[in-house]
Amino acid sequence: MNLSDETLMAYADGELDEAQRSAVERAMREDPQVAAAVERHRALRAKVFGAYSGVLDEPVPERLRPKAAAQAPGVVSLDAVREARRQAAAATATASAPRRPAWLQWGAIAASLVVGVLAGSAWLGGGQQAWVSADANGRLVAGDALASALSDQLASAQAQGPVRIGTSFASKDGGYCRSFQLQDSAGLACREGDSWRIPVFKEGGAANTEYRQASGMPAAVLEAIDERIEGTALDAQGERAARERGWAR
Amino acid sequence: MLATDLAALLPRLRRFARSITFHREDADDLVQVAMERALGRSEQFTEGTRLDSWMFRIVKNAWIDEVRSRVRRGQVFAPEEEGEQVGDDSAEAHQQRLAVQKAMSLLSEEHRLVVGLVLVDGLSYKDAAEALEIPIGTLTSRLARARDALQKLLSDEARTMT
Numbered sequence: 001m002n003l004s005d006e007t008l009m010a011y012a013d014g015e016l017d018e019a020q021r022s023a024v025e026r027a028m029r030e031d032p033q034v035a036a037a038v039e040r041h042r043a044l045r046a047k048v049f050g051a052y053s054g055v056l057d058e059p060v061p062e063r064l065r066p067k068a069a070a071q072a073p074g075v076v077s078l079d080a081v082r083e084a085r086r087q088a089a090a091a092t093a094t095a096s097a098p099r100r101p102a103w104l105q106w107g108a109i110a111a112s113l114v115v116g117v118l119a120g121s122a123w124l125g126g127g128q129q130a131w132v133s134a135d136a137n138g139r140l141v142a143g144d145a146l147a148s149a150l151s152d153q154l155a156s157a158q159a160q161g162p163v164r165i166g167t168s169f170a171s172k173d174g175g176y177c178r179s180f181q182l183q184d185s186a187g188l189a190c191r192e193g194d195s196w197r198i199p200v201f202k203e204g205g206a207a208n209t210e211y212r213q214a215s216g217m218p219a220a221v222l223e224a225i226d227e228r229i230e231g232t233a234l235d236a237q238g239e240r241a242a243r244e245r246g247w248a249r
Numbered sequence: 250m251l252a253t254d255l256a257a258l259l260p261r262l263r264r265f266a267r268s269i270t271f272h273r274e275d276a277d278d279l280v281q282v283a284m285e286r287a288l289g290r291s292e293q294f295t296e297g298t299r300l301d302s303w304m305f306r307i308v309k310n311a312w313i314d315e316v317r318s319r320v321r322r323g324q325v326f327a328p329e330e331e332g333e334q335v336g337d338d339s340a341e342a343h344q345q346r347l348a349v350q351k352a353m354s355l356l357s358e359e360h361r362l363v364v365g366l367v368l369v370d371g372l373s374y375k376d377a378a379e380a381l382e383i384p385i386g387t388l389t390s391r392l393a394r395a396r397d398a399l400q401k402l403l404s405d406e407a408r409t410m411t
Binding site: 005006009010013015040041044045047048049050051052053054055056058060061063064065066148152157160161243244 | 252253254255256257259260261263264267268277280281284288299301342345346349350353364367368369371373374389390392393396399400403
């Protein structure tokens with residue numbers, strides 16, 4: 001089969017669907033030139049990315065910060081976030097959209113995995129967006145905003161957004177997982193195909209904080225990490241490299 | 250709310266700006282202008298769409314405006330003399346970084362923008378196309394050409410250094 005260089009580039013950029021990916025991988029096995037071309041694309045990507053990644057670690061000059069955020073440190077803006085969330089929750093409750101059957105099945109399917117009560121805040125990000133939702137099989141997956149944080153954010157270059165990334169590691173079943181904190185909640189997300197599945201999600205709340213480990217991760221999440229981790233956690237470089245590959249191994 | 254979300258994007262915006270302006274001061278000025286524009290027209294942001302794509306689009310447009318006005322004023326773009334050493338950067342990594350930054354500065358404006366979004370920031374083709382306001386097919390072929398150009402510049406550079 002003849003694959004265009006654009007296809008190989010898209011492969012290196014993690015842009016192909018599963019069928020196209022396996023076609024490229026077959027071609028790479030059969031033709032060293034194809035493998036070399038993919039490697040060139042990957043190497044260039046890593047090189048260019050690496051040339052600018054240091055900027056993320058630089059302190060942001062104060063003049064760039066929006067005035068409102070600069071004047072409203074931590075607590076005030078968090079309150080504002082919570083208030084907005086409460087309003088959004090109330091709005092959703094009154095709208096009371098019909099729930100999908102998947103919601104009802106969670107108890108049975110995920111009881112051993114999901115710790116704590118999943119309700120309210122975790123489901124509502126900014127406005128109508130869900131942080132976490134159920135896929136067709138009733139398993140928890142990250143919603144768009146959480147998924148993009150999991151795909152893009154580096155623990156080594158923590159963004160100030162609502163999602164904080166904890167540990168990233170290669171898992172025993174051949175993928176990558178990352179622990180995260182989301183406002184008061186925390187969980188573990190594992191990459192599966194194009195989505196982030198969430199085997200463990202623990203809703204926190206201020207009352208729970210004293211039970212947390214020093215890492216800020218609840219014990220349930222730490223246990224889930226121990227169960228799945230292969231070798232040691234990724235360092236900053238490994239984390240970047242995994243992101244480069246679109247969290248595919 | 251929007252201000253907080255925008256503040257969270259600042260490190261990425263600065264990195265993107267650095268990759269397209271190849272100049273630290275220009276990059277921060279550009280981000281500042283883009284932040285002001287974004288906050289001034291926050292009503293144009295559609296809830297539920299990606300804030301980062303919207304913001305990258307504003308940075309891109311602000312930069313194109315700047316490029317046009319400099320061309321009108323006859324000002325020349327000069328890359329910074331020396332990239333500054335960052336942290337525990339080894340000499341080799343430092344050299345490589347400079348080589349990439351120099352090669353980037355020699356790309357066309359169009360090519361630099363796609364590289365900045367896809368390779369530097371890591372946006373998907375779809376999101377990058379949205380930020381650049383071009384069809385995804387155009388983005389893909391532009392990215393392929395930009396990569397070829399970069400690859401060539403970098404191998405020329407490697408040859409002259411040895």
